[in-house]
Amino acid sequence: MMQKITFPSRIRSLLPALLFILILLILFPAATAHAQLVLGQYQDEAPLRTWNIFGPLTASQTAMGGTRYARAFDLSAAQTNASLLSRLPGFTIALSGSYLRSELFKYGPVNTGVLFGHENIAVDSTALDFGGIAVNYKGWGLAFTVSINELFERPVASASLEYQGQSYYSFIFVQDGFMRTYNLGLSRQITPRLAVGVGLNTENGWLERDTVEENVGINRTIEDTKRLDFRSYFINAGVTFNATDTLTLALVVRTPYTRKADGTSQVSNSTPPATDIRIEVEAESTYRQPLVLGVGADFAVTEKFRLAADASFFNWATYEAIYFGEERDRCLKNVVTLHAGMEYAEAFRLFDQDFRLPLWLGFAYDPQPVGCVDSSYTYLTGGLGLRHRHFHLEAGGMLGWERGSGDDLRVYRVTATAGFRY
Numbered sequence: 001m002m003q004k005i006t007f008p009s010r011i012r013s014l015l016p017a018l019l020f021i022l023i024l025l026i027l028f029p030a031a032t033a034h035a036q037l038v039l040g041q042y043q044d045e046a047p048l049r050t051w052n053i054f055g056p057l058t059a060s061q062t063a064m065g066g067t068r069y070a071r072a073f074d075l076s077a078a079q080t081n082a083s084l085l086s087r088l089p090g091f092t093i094a095l096s097g098s099y100l101r102s103e104l105f106k107y108g109p110v111n112t113g114v115l116f117g118h119e120n121i122a123v124d125s126t127a128l129d130f131g132g133i134a135v136n137y138k139g140w141g142l143a144f145t146v147s148i149n150e151l152f153e154r155p156v157a158s159a160s161l162e163y164q165g166q167s168y169y170s171f172i173f174v175q176d177g178f179m180r181t182y183n184l185g186l187s188r189q190i191t192p193r194l195a196v197g198v199g200l201n202t203e204n205g206w207l208e209r210d211t212v213e214e215n216v217g218i219n220r221t222i223e224d225t226k227r228l229d230f231r232s233y234f235i236n237a238g239v240t241f242n243a244t245d246t247l248t249l250a251l252v253v254r255t256p257y258t259r260k261a262d263g264t265s266q267v268s269n270s271t272p273p274a275t276d277i278r279i280e281v282e283a284e285s286t287y288r289q290p291l292v293l294g295v296g297a298d299f300a301v302t303e304k305f306r307l308a309a310d311a312s313f314f315n316w317a318t319y320e321a322i323y324f325g326e327e328r329d330r331c332l333k334n335v336v337t338l339h340a341g342m343e344y345a346e347a348f349r350l351f352d353q354d355f356r357l358p359l360w361l362g363f364a365y366d367p368q369p370v371g372c373v374d375s376s377y378t379y380l381t382g383g384l385g386l387r388h389r390h391f392h393l394e395a396g397g398m399l400g401w402e403r404g405s406g407d408d409l410r411v412y413r414v415t416a417t418a419g420f421r422y
Helices: 012-027 029-036 059-063 075-079 082-087
Strands: 002-006 091-104 121-137 140-151 156-163 166-189 194-215 220-242 247-254 257-271 275-289 292-300 305-314 320-323 326-328 335-350 353-367 376-388 391-403 410-421
Touching: 059 353, 059 376, 059 391, 059 410, 075 082, 075 091, 075 121, 075 140, 075 166, 075 194, 082 121, 082 140, 082 166, 082 194, 082 220, 121 166, 166 220, 220 275, 353 391, 376 410
Parallel strands: 002 156
Antiparallel strands: 091 121, 091 410, 121 140, 140 166, 156 166, 166 194, 194 220, 220 247, 220 257, 247 292, 257 275, 275 320, 292 305, 305 335, 320 326, 335 353, 353 376, 376 391, 391 410
16 A cells, blocks of 8 residues: 655745755654654554464454453464363364454654654555464374464555656655464363463564665665564463363463564665665664463353453563664553453254354453553454354454554454364
């Protein structure tokens, strides 16, 4: 998506002075913005939608308000509460994809001192973001899953200066990237009521920012490209306990870890044919990720009706960002997210086969950890599915409203999941 900012075309004698002023605004305020401006939710390394991400959200989990700690909707549990794997059927596979539309107001050079706009800008992302396979044998569960949990994409932003239909100056900003997680989960059913599990995770991904400034009048092009290639390792674990025949409780944890990145930076100043200046730098960047603790409960009110609730603590106060060897002040605070959902599942027969049609509704409260802005998202969620003894098809969605920053951001996410079990 492109945000285009076009200046008036009839400038006449003021054109040289305006060009000079615009170049100064592009070159110099960006350096002071880091020291003076509080960017809020969308720092460069912040994922789309929310900072608070712990594992993937498939369709049923999305529709149930993000609850998933105390119930094995599918094998994606390996990345949050691996102990649930021993409660799955003998063999399962699943595949999930999603569409995400996120609104932003402040990011990169937009509304931070270089480019200005009066409305929120949306970015649309579609991804096949989860897949996996799991087996369960005599109380032992094993799963291998792959997911894309974090997207670093930003709306493309541009500015241009025109005179009598001819472009004299242009500026464009592009950012893209994602984080992919590979998980190997193992669980053991200790007793009929108690199960434990652990997941071993490795991450890799990339983030790239590119700004290009072109002054046609003097045939000069200045480009600044920065790329980070991420790698990291961490562990998640969980315990699931059936307190009664209808109430299941869960405790989950994700260890704190450091996300490392090999960084390359290249700045070029080209004025053909005489000038071609390039400055290249390589340095390591690190991002200290927080400890996550979670508790969950799943309650079967009747055979058809269930309730679930989760709470998660994110220790963001320990977050540290070192970007190309320079420490960046992110001013993050600890937060607790809350999730609740309900399910009504009606059974029916078709072609002599038993089916269930689950309907889900949910709610989530997702405060952002930015310490200088009291910002949070409220989500309403819902969805439905078709479940057979051997397969399931599900669709879920969420609508989110942000409050506190003054920007009134919106989030829309739709997820579809298909799975087979035997």
